[in-house]
Amino acid sequence: MTTPFGKKHTIKIVSFKNPLLWYATHVGKTFEICRTDSRERIYWVRETEFPFALNWVHWNDAELL
Numbered sequence: 001m002t003t004p005f006g007k008k009h010t011i012k013i014v015s016f017k018n019p020l021l022w023y024a025t026h027v028g029k030t031f032e033i034c035r036t037d038s039r040e041r042i043y044w045v046r047e048t049e050f051p052f053a054l055n056w057v058h059w060n061d062a063e064l065l
Contacts, residue, residue: 013027
């Protein structure tokens, strides 16, 4: 996600509620936010290993940096 001033926002994965979530093995790693969905309370990010894959992270499981 980019602000009007061009700053990109990132998140750090701090927890996970379900061990089957894709980001369960990525605790402590940072990801650049592509989009946010305030209704679903999720961040959309690109996975590091698969840059064309867009995946979600729940707000409660991430820290906005």
